[in-house]
Amino acid sequence: MIIMYYQTLSYSLGKNSPVHIGLKKPVIKPNYQIDLGDGYNTSIITIENHSGTHIDAPGHFIEGAKKIMEYSTDDLIFKNPIIIEVIKDGRELINISDIQNQNLKDYDCILFKTGFCRFREEDVDKYLTSNPGISPEAIAYIREEFHNIRCLGIDSISISPYGDSELAIKSHITxxxxxxxxxxxxxxxxxxxxxxxxSQNKIKKIIVCPWQLEDVDSAPCSVIAEII
Ligand SMILES: [Zn+2]
Incomplete structure (x- = not known):
């Protein structure tokens, strides 16, 4: 019998969540409170759209390009994902040489595990300021060679190392x-x-559920993996 289970690959979002330096810290403020005599509880949430686990759509870096709400549900379900482990330390890039001997033609989504996610708990400053990324050349290689790949994910705060805005633009635009x-x-x-x-896990499916927010380029999201 095949045992199948679901695993969440996204982080919860709270006032202490680490966010990319330069973004506003999340604010979650109780509004109506039963404690204070109100009939019910509500909260006011102020969160920049690239906070926590989130999905970037082209509108993030290209004016007038597609926003996340313009993608259909089908576009956000990946039935042939692959997890590639490429251990990277501070500020290192995933390069073409890291993926060159992988046959990626049967996949629709690549999740890069650099191992850097462990610093989110262990050393949050390192997580935010020394993150590894994906080189523009590797992104171009994937886009040229494997038109079947629709999505890249990474266990790092960004696909480009913090503080190098030129590289950030180049990676995202590519x-x-x-x-x-x-x-x-x-x-x-x-x-x-x-x-x-x-990479030992066989992921059958990845379901990405962005917040259904209108008029924004990208959005925080839940990511659920079906694992067998
Ligand atoms: Zn982003």
């Missing part, structure tokens, strides 16, 4: 721009929780 040799623009999931999953 993922999002139209190009004759490229397939469809990619979706990017950042700040994934891959602590409890490895």
């Amino acid at each position: 993922a999002f721009k139209d190009g004759t040799s490229f397939g469809e623009p990619l979706l990017l999931i950042e700040d994934l929780d891959l602590n409890n999953i490895s």
Whole structure:
């Protein structure tokens, strides 16, 4: 008998969640409170849309490009995901050489496990300021060679190391721009929780559920993996 289970690959979002430096800290403030004599509880939530585990759509870096709500449910379900373990330390990039000998033609989503997710608990400052990323060359290679890949995810706060804005622009634009040799623009999931999953796990399906927010480029999301 095949045992199948679900695992959440996204982090919960709270006022103490680490967010990319430069973003506003999440604020979750009780509004109506039973404690204070109100009839019910409600809270006011102020969160920048790239906080916590979130999915970047092309509109993040390209004006007028697709926003996350323009994707259908089918677009956000990946039936052939692969997890690739490429252990990276501070500020290192995933390069073409890390993926060159992988046959990726049967997959629709790559989750890169760099191992850096462990620092989110252990050393949050390191997690936010020394994160590894994916080189623009590796992104271009994937887009040119494997039009079947629709989404990249990483267990790091961003696909580009903190503080190098030129590289951040280059990596994101390479993922999002139209190009004759490229397939469809990619979706990017950042700040994934891959602590409890490895390339030994067979992931059958990934379901990404972004907050259904209108008029924003990208959104925080839940990521659920079906594992067999
Ligand atoms: Zn983002």
